[in-house]
Amino acid sequence: MPFQRNQVDELSSKGEAIVRRAGEIVHKHWDRPKNVQYKGRIDLVTETDTAVEDYLTRELSLLLPKARIVAEESAADVDPGDLAWIIDPLDGTTNFAHGLPHVAVSVGLWGKGRMIMGFIHVPKLNEFFSAVRGRGAFLNGRPITVADAARLDATVVATGFPYSVAEDLEQILPPLGRVLEATRGIRRLGAAAVDLAYTACGRFGGFYEYGLKPWDTAAGWLLVEEAGGKVTRTDGTTPYGFDSPGILATNGTLHAALAEAVEGEVLGK
Incomplete structure (x- = not known):
């Protein structure tokens, strides 16, 4: 991992706070007119996608200035290089446009060929998932594990x-x-x-x-x-x-x- 433990702790804490605030933007925009535009026949983008991405890009760039930003609405290419924040400002835009709650802000930190940390915030369901490499995964601060199904x-x-x-x-x-x-x-x-x-x-x-x-x-x-x-x-x-x-x-x-x-x-x- 390209960071010391104390650096990871700080990045994780501050990164989580930033992603939670991005979720507040989704909440604020939820009942507004969606102003839907089309990137393709059924591929939508809204003002909320752009607003959340702009906020995340600004705040995460300040948090870790050396990291690239690879974000859905603005990425020139998808190569994260050696260090990058990888951002989906509004995963489930079609759900958002139709008032369905499975909408997430997703942010991951990539470093030297692997994911270092990740946050998935589902604001309308009040669920915040987080993980740091080597430290487990969590939902609203509680440890989570995969299903125990064998069939x-x-x-x-x-x-x-x-x-x-x-x-x-x-x-x-x-x-x-x-x-x-x-x-x-x-x-x-x-x-x-x-x-x-x-x-x-x-x-x-x-x-x-x-x-x-x-x-x-x-x-x-x-x-x-x-x-x-x-x-x-x-x-x-x-x-x-x-x-x-x-x-x-x-x-x-x-x-x-x-x-x-x-x-x-x-x-x-």
């Missing part, structure tokens, strides 16, 4: 769909059918950061999705691992990275079985 049919799994869903149905539908058949059920909350946080705290036994960006997964990736889970590409064995086409996160015990359901073949043989 796919004893757990609920989450997924999401890319904005290019209409063009990618041939990739999306076969895994969806296999996972639906193998599990107790599938949930689609519309916010990957929330899906990963819920996997970390045991509400979901696992999560998979294709086509995500670093800001979708950075904080949640660390949360799952610090809660005792496993994160890879969807093949179940290849290490996950920001250039991965898809992500698979589970409690660890279910990893091979969920990978096989997603990929449609017996893997690791």
Whole structure:
């Protein structure tokens, strides 16, 4: 880790405070007109996305001036380099636009090839998830662990769909059918950061999705691992990275079985 313990303590404490204040912006904007704009056919952006990102960019840059900012609405590229804050100011913008509460502010700190800390704030549900590498994962200050399920049919799994869903149905539908058949059920909350946080705290036994960006997964990736889970590409064995086409996160015990359901073949043989 590129910081001393006391530095990590300070960054974690001040970073959490900044992310909590970003959640207050979401609260303040909740009942306002959303002024929705379109980045794509169903890819939305609102004034709240921009306001939260501007606030986080300013405050996190002051907290750690040497770190790059890789944020959804302003990133020129997705390479975090050696040190970066990775920011999704409003994960679940479509939910926000429709008044659905699964909306998160997600912030992760990347350093020297791995996640160092992560925060996922779901302000409308009053839930704050946090993790620092090597120190465990927490929900509202209480330690969390992944689900103890040993069978796919004893757990609920989450997924999401890319904005290019209409063009990618041939990739999306076969895994969806296999996972639906193998599990107790599938949930689609519309916010990957929330899906990963819920996997970390045991509400979901696992999560998979294709086509995500670093800001979708950075904080949640660390949360799952610090809660005792496993994160890879969807093949179940290849290490996950920001250039991965898809992500698979589970409690660890279910990893091979969920990978096989997603990929449609017996893997690791």
